[in-house]
Amino acid sequence: MAEKLGKGQISREFSGLPLKALLGAPLKATADANAMLARSQTQFMLSTCFEKKPDADGQERLSPKMIQFKLERAVINPDGSVAKVPAEMNFTIPLLTLVPLSSLAVDELDISFEMEVKSSTEHNFEKAEDREKSADGNDVTHPYRSDHFTCEMHGTIAKSSRSNQSEDGSRSATANARYDIKLHAGKLPLPVGLTTIIDIFSKNIAPIQLKEGANQAEEANEKNKEDEE
Amino acid sequence: MSFQTNIPCPDCGSNILIDSTLLLSGEKFACTNEACSAVLSLDESSITQVRDAFDKYEELKRKSQESTS
Numbered sequence: 135m136a137e138k139l140g141k142g143q144i145s146r147e148f149s150g151l152p153l154k155a156l157l158g159a160p161l162k163a164t165a166d167a168n169a170m171l172a173r174s175q176t177q178f179m180l181s182t183c184f185e186k187k188p189d190a191d192g193q194e195r196l197s198p199k200m201i202q203f204k205l206e207r208a209v210i211n212p213d214g215s216v217a218k219v220p221a222e223m224n225f226t227i228p229l230l231t232l233v234p235l236s237s238l239a240v241d242e243l244d245i246s247f248e249m250e251v252k253s254s255t256e257h258n259f260e261k262a263e264d265r266e267k268s269a270d271g272n273d274v275t276h277p278y279r280s281d282h283f284t285c286e287m288h289g290t291i292a293k294s295s296r297s298n299q300s301e302d303g304s305r306s307a308t309a310n311a312r313y314d315i316k317l318h319a320g321k322l323p324l325p326v327g328l329t330t331i332i333d334i335f336s337k338n339i340a341p342i343q344l345k346e347g348a349n350q351a352e353e354a355n356e357k358n359k360e361d362e363e
Numbered sequence: 364m365s366f367q368t369n370i371p372c373p374d375c376g377s378n379i380l381i382d383s384t385l386l387l388s389g390e391k392f393a394c395t396n397e398a399c400s401a402v403l404s405l406d407e408s409s410i411t412q413v414r415d416a417f418d419k420y421e422e423l424k425r426k427s428q429e430s431t432s
Contacts, residue, residue, distance in 0.1 A: 171427050178423050182416045201409035205373055206391070208400035224406060225373055232381070232413065233420050234368050 157245060164243050175235055183230040198228040231332055366420075375399040383417050 184196040203225055209217035365384035372379050377396035386392070391404040405413060 174423055174427065178419060182419050199412065201413055202406035203403050203409075204406050206402045206404075207374060220400075220402075227370060229412065229416055231370055232368055233416060234366060 160245055179235060183233065198230055200226040201229050202226050372396065372399060372401050374401040379403060387414050
């Protein structure tokens with residue numbers, strides 16, 4: 135049986151495709167996965183990097199968990215030599231600054247969609263008598279007879295429209311078309327609020343150096359308190 | 364499974380690269396600024412707290428990879 139599939143017919147075959155579902159469903163699944171990741175990260179951040187502490191009003195508030203580091207610095211003696219024992223100091227930083235929270239996100243999504251429009255026909259010449267024989271052969275209590283078993287072969291023959299077109303264009307069995315669609319979902323940066331908090335935490339790691347004037351002011355404040363007492 | 368992170372040097376502000384596994388094993392990390400002699404390490408009192416956080420982070424990472432694959 136010969137069939138003819140022209141370019142117009144191929145496009146009509148694709149016109150009924152539910153592209154919205156084909157492309158939208160994976161994208162929505164990815165967005166859902168990203169939302170789930172964001173929620174998991176938030177839960178992780180709040181439960182692991184923060185702890186509930188009562189404030190002055192007695193209400194519980196989330197405070198960052200602090201961890202302690204040791205810092206060693208080389209000391210140069212007045213004569214220019216390096217001291218054998220380095221200067222040590224302890225400082226605390228929020229646990230949040232150590233955990234790389236921004237690296238968990240779906241950053242790429244590729245969808246490859248391939249469709250083959252194929253016209254095939256099937257001719258079945260099976261007789262009722264053959265079916266009965268086949269059924270008999272399935273009964274294990276019957277004596278074995280090799281001629282009662284049948285063999286079936288199924289297959290399709292696909293012909294490319296390019297190689298099979300004759301001059302009159304009358305014979306063409308199959309036609310192929312391929313759609314490649316690539317969607318890219320970029321990695322979302324951390325929210326500005328969280329970045330600001332981490333920046334503030336990071337900047338506060340540096341020790342505060344008091345100026346001479348500030349010391350004098352503190353001494354003056356202490357003196358005033360003593361006078362008041 | 365370890366991961367890398369960094370914190371600013373308290374002395375000069377440059378980055379100090381930190382490996383999570385080495386940090387928990389008590390390793391010391393030097394500042395990337397050659398002119399700065401600062402070396403830092405995690406205090407023993409915080410090792411358990413950090414290990415717990417890193418374990419939870421790895422679990423979160425594994426679960427997210429399973430859900431997106």
